[in-house]
Amino acid sequence: MASEVNLAQLRALVAVADTGGFGAAADELGISQSAVSHAVAALERSLGAPVLRRRTPCRPTPLGEQVLPHARTAVASAAAVRAIATRHSGGLTGTVRLAAPTTVCQALLPGLLRDWEAAYPQLTVRVFEGEDAELPTWLEAGTVDAAVLVDAGSPPPGAVTLGADSMHALLRRDHPLAGQESIHVAELEDDDFLLSEGGCERHIREAYRRARTRFAPRHRIRDLNTLIGMVHAGVGVSVMPALALTMLPPDCVLVPIRPAVHRTLTLTGPTGRPWSPAVTGLLAGAAVTVPA
Template identity: 30%
Template sequence: MNHLLVLEKILQMNSFTKAAQALGYTQSSVSQMVASLEKEFGIQLLKRSRQGVQLTPEGEKLYPYIERSLRQYQILQETAGAIRGLETGTVRIGAITSVSCYWLPDLFKRFQERYPAIEFVLHQGDYGTIVNWIQDGTVDFGLMTADYGDGLAKQIIHTTEMKAFLPADHPLAKLDRVPIASLTEEPFILVEGGGYSEPLEAFRKAGVTPNVRYRIQDDYTIMAMVEAGLGISMLSELVVSRTNFNVVAKSVEPQVKRPVAIAYREKEALPIASQYFMDFLTANQQALI
């Protein structure tokens, strides 16, 4: 069944590479699974072009049956989960501020529509704290950057952009993209990462050094300080959507990305409810855009 799930994900994301990242496989293993399916069926299922990945004419005839099998498998999983006790359970998550505020509420609601008795315990913290929580069992898994946390398994579910946050009347706010070197010319308010910082890593790669005057953990406090003219900052694009602060968010040149991942130790050792929610997150990546 994993081979069919891989095929479905490739078609959903129009890419072998993106499907591999989403499912936590290497691109080579994804290609091998597709090749194994094609060998089993004796036909070529996929073709690649400049437009991405498409079904062959033979694949189009077969795919409705594959979809039907996948839906039946999903029903089978849910039924088995109910038998094993998924009617009740607790999902313990550690998450960074932007993810916990802007993604999780809607995802919790949608998951509980399917499993109404499932409870959630959410711990909010920086990268270092989340890693410690995962390692000592305080949380079942974390939602954080894929670039930090050696020794943990990670499955990327979405990539967000880190943007420059400026006072609305700041001269740089008139630019379409803000050169990263220009962010070193005045006080910088750094979001505290607890061991890893996307802004500091971006400055390092650019060969420049920011004038860090403040280190703050809360996004809202940082935006209030930017609005007050105390400095400039770099935060996730997620915080732009729900803010009334008089600040402007601009893309940085070169662009700064944050690959958000599910981080965990051993998935099979986690409670069934947490395993299901992890799978739910992977299956609903489009909702994170």
């Protein structure tokens, strides 16, 4: 008779599905790769069929896709039980998986991580960098426990607004417009425009729409660091969030654009399921550190 499915097996399945491999899952769980392999194999014996395709990266089988949401729920519920017990005894512990866009990881998260570490020394925050559009999906699917979302709309109670991040023109310091207090987007027409195809594209297009100015990007760049490097090399100009300032080389500058456009950054848990006590406590701590 097949053995019963247990939490360790489900935790191993979730970890391999999220990380794409048994070695990375072992690092995630803090156990040996052999232990992960045995747990997944035992789960497959209990279910009578494979749940993972052993490729690079590993991906769930059709059965695994059906089991995975329930596995996530079970793992999250177990973590919530542990967190409730810890909170009852006076502290926060466990792990919170937090997703955020690149610029937030660069500029805002380091300070928050230091504050959280000081306030909750037994709590581990693991950061996952992603693009704006994929973060809500990660959050609602249970891949992460909390996320910094861009223009979140109507976030659930307990969410924390981290601020408004305005859009700026990115120029070389020797560009004729670099010394201005602000730049109308029409003034950028004489330069080749490098468009970031990440989450900021809609904000850039909105600025040009408001200005009723033709928008014809010459280059389309996926990676933000590549875009900055190309502007630095003199290939053209771009528009990006003010938080990108920490990523710039010394001979590049950011200048506010007109019409002004900004994105709102919100730190939140999921809308489709209850937050764990660890997430609730973490966001309550963030609310204290973010200026009103």
